[in-house]
Amino acid sequence: MADKQPHLNGAFYGPSVPPPTKTYHRPGHGRGCACCLLSTIIKLIIGIVVVVGIAVLILWLVFRPNKLRFDVTSAELTQFNFTGNQLRYNLALNLTIRNPNKRIGVYYDAIEASPFYKDQRLNTQWLPPFYQGHKTTTVVTPQFNGQQLVLLGAQELTEFNAEKLAGVFNIDVKFRPRLRLKLGAVRIGKLKPKVHCELKVPLESSATSFTFFQATRCDFDF
Numbered sequence: 001m002a003d004k005q006p007h008l009n010g011a012f013y014g015p016s017v018p019p020p021t022k023t024y025h026r027p028g029h030g031r032g033c034a035c036c037l038l039s040t041i042i043k044l045i046i047g048i049v050v051v052v053g054i055a056v057l058i059l060w061l062v063f064r065p066n067k068l069r070f071d072v073t074s075a076e077l078t079q080f081n082f083t084g085n086q087l088r089y090n091l092a093l094n095l096t097i098r099n100p101n102k103r104i105g106v107y108y109d110a111i112e113a114s115p116f117y118k119d120q121r122l123n124t125q126w127l128p129p130f131y132q133g134h135k136t137t138t139v140v141t142p143q144f145n146g147q148q149l150v151l152l153g154a155q156e157l158t159e160f161n162a163e164k165l166a167g168v169f170n171i172d173v174k175f176r177p178r179l180r181l182k183l184g185a186v187r188i189g190k191l192k193p194k195v196h197c198e199l200k201v202p203l204e205s206s207a208t209s210f211t212f213f214q215a216t217r218c219d220f221d222f
Contacts, residue, residue: 069098070175070195070218077201080169082160089122090145091115093173097140099132105182106132112176113142118156122148167206173197193222
């Protein structure tokens with residue numbers, strides 16, 4: 001008897017194919033942490049700026065600070081001779097410093113004072129320290145004398161001769177005070193403002209000068 005063959009329907013069944021593996025991409029934790037840290041730092045900086053701004057505004061509203069006033073009220077020039085690139089000079093000033101503030105005191109730890117002629121420094125004096133209370137005026141008397149090498153170009157020499165003929169010299173005096181402010185019981189700041197005084201000073205020994213020194217307000221700039 002012939003062997004019976006299994007009945008086949010013509011379809012081919014191969015080995016089973018596993019389903020495709022799904023891949024999952026997990027977000028990087030490193031980048032997320034860095035972004036969070038940066039955001040926190042930015043918020044912290046903004047918060048500090050806001051707090052400082054509010055504190056400054058409150059202080060300004062309470063104390064209402066006003067600029068200090070520097071005035072040269074008198075000036076005496078008894079010598080101003082230029083020969084052989086050497087300038088011999090003798091200058092004395094009365095400088096009036098006014099603190100117009102009602103609630104702010106000022107400590108002047110030092111004041112550097114320097115006269116200039118044609119943008120060339122002649123000398124430097126250090127004025128003694130002092131304290132200035134509320135709405136107080138203080139007078140200091142810097143004096144400058146000596147001999148200094150001064151190099152003048154043709155134009156500057158012409159200007160010197162014209163000033164000599166008129167008996168009035170254009171002299172700039174610059175002050176660099178070192179300040180601390182007293183707000184109630186608190187002392188704050190180490191400030192170094194610039195004070196610039198443009199003076200027209202008559203030479204006392206000049207026979208051609210019939211002018212007097214006029215009090216001059218100085219520029220004050222923080």
